[in-house]
Amino acid sequence: MTQLVLEQLLNGLQFGLMLFLIASGLTLVFGIMDMINLSHGSLYMGGAYLGAAAAQASGSFVTGLLAAMLGMAAIGIMLEFLLLRRLYLRDHLAQVLATFALILIANDLVRMIWGPQPLLLNPPEALAGPVELAGFSYPAYRLLIIGVGLLVALFLYVLVSHTRVGMWVRAGASNRPMAEALGVDVRWLFTGLFALGAALAAAAGTLLGPLLAVQVGMGEDILILAFVVIVIGGIGSIRGALIGALLVGIVDTLGRALLPTLLRAVSSPEVASHLGPALASIMIYLLMAAILFWRPQGLFPARA
Amino acid sequence: MSKTRTTSFVEAAVLIAAILLPFLLQALGEEFYIGFATRLLIFALAATSLNFIVGYGGMVAFGHAAFFGGGAYVVAFLMQAGIVSAWITWPLAMFVAVGAALAIGALSLRTRGVYFIMITLAFAQMIYYSVISLQSAGGDDGLPLEQRSTLVPFDLANDTTLYWVALVALVICLIALKRLSHSRYGRALAGLRQNEQRMEALGYPVDRLKLACFVIGAGVAGLAGALLANQNGLASPTQLYWTQSGMLLVMVILGGVGQRYGGVLGAIALLGLEEALGLMTEYAHLYIGLALLAVVLFAPRGLAGLAGLRRG
Numbered sequence: 171m172t173q174l175v176l177e178q179l180l181n182g183l184q185f186g187l188m189l190f191l192i193a194s195g196l197t198l199v200f201g202i203m204d205m206i207n208l209s210h211g212s213l214y215m216g217g218a219y220l221g222a223a224a225a226q227a228s229g230s231f232v233t234g235l236l237a238a239m240l241g242m243a244a245i246g247i248m249l250e251f252l253l254l255r256r257l258y259l260r261d262h263l264a265q266v267l268a269t270f271a272l273i274l275i276a277n278d279l280v281r282m283i284w285g286p287q288p289l290l291l292n293p294p295e296a297l298a299g300p301v302e303l304a305g306f307s308y309p310a311y312r313l314l315i316i317g318v319g320l321l322v323a324l325f326l327y328v329l330v331s332h333t334r335v336g337m338w339v340r341a342g343a344s345n346r347p348m349a350e351a352l353g354v355d356v357r358w359l360f361t362g363l364f365a366l367g368a369a370l371a372a373a374a375g376t377l378l379g380p381l382l383a384v385q386v387g388m389g390e391d392i393l394i395l396a397f398v399v400i401v402i403g404g405i406g407s408i409r410g411a412l413i414g415a416l417l418v419g420i421v422d423t424l425g426r427a428l429l430p431t432l433l434r435a436v437s438s439p440e441v442a443s444h445l446g447p448a449l450a451s452i453m454i455y456l457l458m459a460a461i462l463f464w465r466p467q468g469l470f471p472a473r474a
Numbered sequence: 475m476s477k478t479r480t481t482s483f484v485e486a487a488v489l490i491a492a493i494l495l496p497f498l499l500q501a502l503g504e505e506f507y508i509g510f511a512t513r514l515l516i517f518a519l520a521a522t523s524l525n526f527i528v529g530y531g532g533m534v535a536f537g538h539a540a541f542f543g544g545g546a547y548v549v550a551f552l553m554q555a556g557i558v559s560a561w562i563t564w565p566l567a568m569f570v571a572v573g574a575a576l577a578i579g580a581l582s583l584r585t586r587g588v589y590f591i592m593i594t595l596a597f598a599q600m601i602y603y604s605v606i607s608l609q610s611a612g613g614d615d616g617l618p619l620e621q622r623s624t625l626v627p628f629d630l631a632n633d634t635t636l637y638w639v640a641l642v643a644l645v646i647c648l649i650a651l652k653r654l655s656h657s658r659y660g661r662a663l664a665g666l667r668q669n670e671q672r673m674e675a676l677g678y679p680v681d682r683l684k685l686a687c688f689v690i691g692a693g694v695a696g697l698a699g700a701l702l703a704n705q706n707g708l709a710s711p712t713q714l715y716w717t718q719s720g721m722l723l724v725m726v727i728l729g730g731v732g733q734r735y736g737g738v739l740g741a742i743a744l745l746g747l748e749e750a751l752g753l754m755t756e757y758a759h760l761y762i763g764l765a766l767l768a769v770v771l772f773a774p775r776g777l778a779g780l781a782g783l784r785r786g
Contacts, residue, residue, distance in 0.1 A: 187613045198678060200588065204587065204588070206591065208720070253767070257770070260774070262534055262587070262591065262775065263528070263723075263727050264727070264770050265536060266536075266720070266723055266724075266727070267723075267724055267727040267728070267769070268766070268767060268770040268771075270723075270724055270766070271762075271766035271767045271770070272763065272767075273717075273720075273763075274759040274760070274762055274763035275760055275763035275764065275767075277758070278757040278758075278759045278760035278763070279760060281756075281757065282757055282760070303566065394595065394596075394599055397592055397595065397596075398592075398596060401589065401593070401596075405588060415778075443611065444608070444610075447602045447607040449608075452600045452603050454602055455596045455599060455600040455603075455711070458593075458596050459581065459593070459596065459597070462585065466585055466589065
């Protein structure tokens with residue numbers, strides 16, 4: 171039992187860190203520009219496809235990962251410059267319409283280029299096997315994801331809390347007009363941030379590729395999870411995104427693994443088999459509703 | 475002729491054309507399109523109900539699929555239990571949607587702006603995941619209807635009758651919308667959109683007015699869902715998924731937020747475009763997406779704004 175819990179905790183940590191990669195870009199876009207970007211999931215999907223294609227072509231997973239990040243950063247800059255820039259001052263409805271349109275376009279473009287079949291993405295050969303941890307074996311590749319996730323989290327933490335650029339970002343998130351008045355070029359800053367967010371989403375797409383399927387529509391599920399993360403954490407806060415992502419990743423993974431067993435212990439098997447999966451799949455939404463009930467601005471509100 | 479009279483004339487002409495459409499399609503030997511026209515009417519009804527919440531109530535709700543799909547599942551569930559009469563199941567579909575909307579609305583209206591959008595989205599996803607994880611709801615496959623609901627004395631098994639029933643529902647809804655927007659309640663909603671704090675200071679029960687708007691819209695969406703289950707012969711999980719909420723919202727914005735015919739125009743434009751492009755290309759959504767981007771950038775008030783229709 172302890173082993174199972176430990177293993178699921180690691181899985182939850184791994185999933186949470188990937189959610190953080192996706193949510194960190196999204197929360198800054200939301201926080202600084204007050205802009206709803208539904209197409210963030212498409213950046214994740216595009217990254218997974220680019221990564222899978224580049225990895226297949228070059229035979230190297232690392233090349234695929236780098237190609238996905240650079241490619242999606244470039245696409246992100248283009249999108250921001252050509253389209254999203256025009257939407258910052260529009261109302262939320264216009265943003266919903268435009269970015270929903272981007273989802274439709276992205277899904278069909280991907281189907282056009284790579285066809286309707288899911289792409290296959292293999293983890294690097296050296297990491298295909300399991301490693302022995304204290305008492306149980308765990309897939310080496312998942313450990314790598316945890317490592318990469320932690321490194322990125324550390325990088326973002328240093329970037330946001332200990333550099334000048336990070337200071338501008340925080341200033342922009344807490345009070346944009348004031349930051350602009352003090353001479354921060356929020357527009358330029360935002361193009362850069364959007365590219366960084368796109369690259370991180372692409373990294374998550376490629377890293378998760380071997381574990382989940384690389385297929386059309388993969389962005390739609392993950393987008394909602396990312397929204398839940400940033401709403402829990404507080405829109406615009408990187409620290410909130412990290413805590414929110416870990417909470418969502420661990421609660422979701424542990425809930426799916428343990429709830430059915432726990433329910434069997436306290437109720438009849440029939441009730442447990444019906445209620446277990448349903449309850450497990452809505453745990454994170456219950457978590458979000460509860461947190462919003464007590465703290466309507468999320469755990470770490472960015473706006474003062 | 476005054477502008478009002480021109481408008482009523484156009485309205486009457488469109489209504490007569492809509493009533494006669496099945497005969498025309500039969501004469502042309504294109505009965506297949508009666509089903510498509512019914513789908514248009516049903517989505518027009520659903521989009522209009524969302525437009526009431528978004529455009530009249532000023533609440534950007536991103537979880538309308540919960541009520542739309544929920545209505546469909548209520549009809550399918552009751553049919554499995556042996557209750558086939560539409561006189562019972564359709565009002566129950568509305569009733570369940572209203573009940574769900576009361577709970578969701580009461581909690582969501584504590585939040586504002588982006589948080590309201592997110593929390594309505596989250597509640598709808600919660601319902602989606604609960605339903606697909608229920609074995610008795612058919613899981614990912616949805617819940618098929620063994621037959622259409624019965625609506626004595628009418629024969630719903632006939633496609634044309636179902637079309638007319640959907641048309642009646644839509645027309646009643648549009649008339650009610652017109653009445654409502656000119657009523658005291660409609661004026662109060664208009665005031666709320668302008669300045670919530672002032673209305674509160676004037677003594678209006680702001681939260682209750684908004685909740686009522688949310689609940690009315692949800693009830694109508696429940697009816698639309700019940701109709702769609704009959705048209706498709708299936709209560710499908712995709713009808714509950716967040717992209718369905720997105721599609722309905724796109725119809726509203728495309729047609730014109732807060733315009734009486736916004737939902738109708740948006741549904742016809744989007745589904746019509748989908749159908750027409752679907753005949754020509756495998757990648758219809760690519761072109762629809764590009765068209766929507768063009769609307770955002772060049773026609774910020776939607777199709778109704780382009781056509782110069784009056785508000786309210």
